[in-house]
Amino acid sequence: MFPFCLLALLGTSCMWDPGSAEECASFTDLDLHHSIAGTSLDVRLLLYTRANDTCARILNHLSPFSQPELNANRSTTFIIHGYRPTGSPPGWYDLLAKLLLERDDLNVIVVDWNRGAANINYWAAVKNTRKAADNMTTFILKMKERGTPLSAFHLIGVSLGAHISGFIGTNLNGSIGRITALDPAGPEFTGKPPDSRLDPTDAQFVDAVHTDMDALGFRKPLGHIDYYPNGGGDQPGCPKTILAGSEYFKCDHQRSVYLFMNSINQTCNLIAYPCESYLDFLDGKCLDCEKFGGEGCPSLGYDAIKWKNSLVKRGQTMTFFSTNNWSPFCKTLYRVDIVTWNLETRWGFLTLKLHSKDQETEAKIDHKAAEFKLYTEKSLLAQFDRDLQPVERVSISFSTGNVLQPRYKLRVLRIRLTPLHDSNRTTLCRYDLLLEEKKEVIFRPIPCENTNF
Structure with a gap:
């Protein structure tokens, strides 16, 4: 980078900021050509903090603290995307990182495994999930060596990223503080045993949001608490026919991400009701939140951790609620x-x-x-x-x-x-x-x- 202190040549003193010379890292941007040809797994870790909330820094897997913005004393949240059939970056990851940093002083690490997720062959991407999890496990252990407790890690996994989070949790014997699964992937994971997918033993607290369980998502409970907005299937405002193009396939699936983001900035409080089914909820059979405990019915999203103790004691809990078809979604x-x-x-x-x-x-x-x-x-x-x-x-x-x-x-x-x-x-x-x-x-x-x- 050309220094702004050109006047030094004339004998005028100036200050040089070494940090300004470092370029911002960007998410790997591929296209359909890469997806058809197939990609080999390469995991990149993009760090955002309040000091560099708009300019990601690349982290070294073997020496993470060579990047001065990474602070071992802060809690660390990972954002892990899912299958990328066209190779394009997720359209939501930077906003999610921004909202997290506005809410709390964190290390936010976007896990870019696009080379490995971008493949027209879905099964090849599934195969790469365990490799990506092993890669990230090594990185987390390096942070642990510098004093970051495993309880200070929060993994937010979307679709295949939810199961990657589960595999990391298994590698670390369930000591990770929290896993949030946003519409965990169903194909190739439905019907599999717990050690082959996300399950409640993978972290001290696991919360899962199901918004496309009748297509791309997972139907059955996977966490200490499982949220089923609008029953967990078709989401209001999403296209009903294939004539809508790609939105028909991804709208329901991605709604989980937008519901979670809505919860971070506390625009409204999405209260979920423990219930046996969505029909029972609509029938008004599950509205007595005093039965759930002193905390009342749990909220979806970022603040679900407040109900951790009662949910872990209670066992797997299914919850239901309805939303509007636009943000902030609350009814x-x-x-x-x-x-x-x-x-x-x-x-x-x-x-x-x-x-x-x-x-x-x-x-x-x-x-x-x-x-x-x-x-x-x-x-x-x-x-x-x-x-x-x-x-x-x-x-x-x-x-x-x-x-x-x-x-x-x-x-x-x-x-x-x-x-x-x-x-x-x-x-x-x-x-x-x-x-x-x-x-x-x-x-x-x-x-x-x-x-x-």
Whole structure:
């Protein structure tokens, strides 16, 4: 690099910054030609810290602390990508590194194993996962020699990177502090024994997010806690047909990454509900977070570590929640308790709207028909795409979904709306409503006189 102190030639003194001479490292950028020809594994480690948050430094595998920015006294987070069929760099790794550094003073190391992951032959990339894990294990042991405890390492693995994280954890006898698996890869790992994939024994705490379990991801639980947003399969906002091109294949799979990034900057809190299935969650059967323990229901993402002790004691825990199709993804949840007084049982669907000034938000409870019986309280889950406060009006409509049958009426003795994410908010009630099918009824809610009624 040409020095800025050219005036030294004229006898003028100047200062020379040796660090400025070092070029920034970049992620390996390949193309489809490399993928078709096949690539041989080469692992590069790109270091980001708050001192060089926009300029990565290459780390030496055998002498990591030759790079002065690497600090043995800081916690270290690795970002490990997955299969790269076209050879291009992941579009999210630099943003993820930036968000991590904004949140905490860390060593963030992006693991670039693109030469090894870029191969039209997926099975060749799978074969390279163990080699990449062995390479990184050696590096971590070098850091351990300089005093960094294994508990200070956090591995964030995406797709194949999740299983690489697991293999590293196995190599180190489960002493790694944390592994976060973002939609761990399913093909070639489904049905394999624990020593051939990620499992809860690979780290002191393992959390996994499943967003494409019916295609590229892994279906069954792999961690101490497993999150299944929107049931773990199709994600809202992602293309439904192949006409969308590459987005059809990668949108669901990558949603796990964006959900995790959303959790780092704390834009909103994605609360997950321990449950047997997504259908049970939608049915409102899993909303009592007090049963989970004093910490309440766990959050997805970066802060999941707060629930480590209770989750490790509890064993493998499956959790479910729903999201919007855009960032920050959070929905606003209410438990809806309805008592009806029709003599005959009614089956149907509800649509609720919350109104605040000139804004409104809607929740459709239509995943299946609800049963309304005489003087029997029915609890439902209403999920709104945003939070409106204060709630000035509520509208509700009832439908049986039957086109050819006569229109029915639903006689409501009491409806109660309980906000689930803020216990300090008022529970809203209304008494004595008559809902005619497909006709919207608007009312002003009042504070409930007796929430046990």
